[in-house]
Amino acid sequence: MAIDYRSFRNPDPPALVRIWNEACTGRGAAYMNGATPLEVLVLAKPHFDPRGLILALEDGVAVGFAHAGFGPDAIGKGLNLQLGVICLVAVRPSYQRRGVGRELLRRAEAYLRDRGATTIQAGARRPLAPFYWGLHAGSEPAGALASDPGCQAFLTANQYKAAEKVHILDCDLGSLSPVADLRFPNIKRKHELRILPRPVSPSRYEESLYSPLEMLEFQLQDGGNGPAPARVRVWDMEHFSWRWHQPAAGIIDLVVEPGRRRQGLAKFLMFQMLRYLQDQFYSIAEVQVAESNAAARQLMQTLGFRKVDEGVIYRKE
Numbered sequence: 001m002a003i004d005y006r007s008f009r010n011p012d013p014p015a016l017v018r019i020w021n022e023a024c025t026g027r028g029a030a031y032m033n034g035a036t037p038l039e040v041l042v043l044a045k046p047h048f049d050p051r052g053l054i055l056a057l058e059d060g061v062a063v064g065f066a067h068a069g070f071g072p073d074a075i076g077k078g079l080n081l082q083l084g085v086i087c088l089v090a091v092r093p094s095y096q097r098r099g100v101g102r103e104l105l106r107r108a109e110a111y112l113r114d115r116g117a118t119t120i121q122a123g124a125r126r127p128l129a130p131f132y133w134g135l136h137a138g139s140e141p142a143g144a145l146a147s148d149p150g151c152q153a154f155l156t157a158n159q160y161k162a163a164e165k166v167h168i169l170d171c172d173l174g175s176l177s178p179v180a181d182l183r184f185p186n187i188k189r190k191h192e193l194r195i196l197p198r199p200v201s202p203s204r205y206e207e208s209l210y211s212p213l214e215m216l217e218f219q220l221q222d223g224g225n226g227p228a229p230a231r232v233r234v235w236d237m238e239h240f241s242w243r244w245h246q247p248a249a250g251i252i253d254l255v256v257e258p259g260r261r262r263q264g265l266a267k268f269l270m271f272q273m274l275r276y277l278q279d280q281f282y283s284i285a286e287v288q289v290a291e292s293n294a295a296a297r298q299l300m301q302t303l304g305f306r307k308v309d310e311g312v313i314y315r316k317e
Contacts, residue, residue: 003056003058003103004056005054005055005057005104006054007053007054007055008055013035014035015055015062016055017032017034017035019063019064019091019092022092023092026148027138027147027243027308027309028142028145028147028309028311029135029136029148030134030135030136030239030240030242030243031239032239033242037134041133041212042131042132042135044212045130047069047079047205048069051111052067052069053065053066053067054111056095063091063094063095063100064089064090064091064100064101064104065089065090066088066089066101066104066107066108067086067131068084068085068087068109068112069084069085069087069130070085070115070117070130071085071128071130072127076201076203077205078205079205081115083119083121084117084120085120085121085128086120086122087124087130087131087132088132089101089154096150101154105158109316118317119316120315121163121314122144122160122315122316123311124136124141124143125142125164125313126141129209133209134212134213134238135239137168137311138237138240138250138309139250139286139288142288142309143166143312143314144311144312144313145168145309145311146311146312152314160314160316161316162312163314163315164291164312165311165312166290166291166310166312166313167288167291167307168286168288168310168311169286169297169300169307170305170306170308171284171285171300171303171305171306172304173283173284173285174283176274176275177304179267181264181267181268183263183264183268184268187263187264188268191220191221191222192220192221192222193218193219194219194220195216195217195218196218196219197216198210198216198233214235215235216234217231217232217233218232218276220268226257227257229257230255231255232251232252232269232270232273233252233253234250234251235252236250237286244284246283246284247282247283247284249277249284249285249286251270251273251287252287254266254269254270254287267303270303274303285305286308287300
């Protein structure tokens with residue numbers, strides 16, 4: 001029977017969840033126990049466009065979908081329509097290798113081109129990460145995952161080229177070891193550790209990504225009037241905990257002010273946060289680091305993080 005294609009309609013979420021749970025079974029895909037996570041983390045975004053979510057159907061039954069969107073403009077209030085992203089292509093296993101995924105991808109690309117995209121990225125990665133944060137790739141969007149069987153080969157076969165690699169690192173908090181550093185006593189004496197609710201983002205686009213996540217910001221304050229010398233954010237990876245069968249926390253946005261780098265602040269702050277997460281009965285802490293950032297990878301290794309997956313961001317001109 002022929003496959004039909006159409007854009008999203010309001011009654012579709014239960015069918016999308018069924019496809020997701022059948023097709024997205026790797027470690028980097030959260031398990032959805034109902035449509036609420038999809039509605040909150042995808043469909044409720046102010047930049048959601050039903051035309052960008054394309055379904056494949058056989059005899060009226062959804063068998064696959066592709067979702068495309070755009071990143072923010074320079075001030076974060078609108079969209080940059082020149083840069084499009086294919087966030088996801090998912091096809092039920094019994095319909096794979098029948099051209100359904102290829103046609104979904106083609107239609108998603110056509111949607112982006114029709115709206116003005118000149119470059120298309122496959123695999124969400126900030127700032128081109130409009131949807132699925134909290135459902136896919138772990139602590140933050142990381143492109144196409146090595147743990148997703150066939151995903152990277154599928155994109156390569158459709159003329160996409162790898163542009164960036166991301167290492168996905170986990171820390172087993174149950175075996176967290178003390179970190180020795182002669183700089184720590186001086187850092188502790190001169191700084192105060194603060195745990196605060198995440199500040200509201202000045203970017204409307206960015207705020208729409210963060211707002212559904214239960215997130216805290218850890219800061220090292222030195223009593224000055226400027227920004228905290230070091231800060232990092234962490235959020236509760238609720239939906240991944242279903243997949244992994246243990247509570248997990250995602251770490252993002254580790255920042256040390258330029259004039260305060262190479263003083264041990266990042267290591268001290270990260271270790272204090274890991275101890276806090278351990279005390280809160282989390283089992284796993286996850287962070288992502290660009291493959292090109294050797295210093296950050298070395299820092300995370302020192303703290304006990306180990307590579308568990310890899311994301312690749314693909315582009316097509």
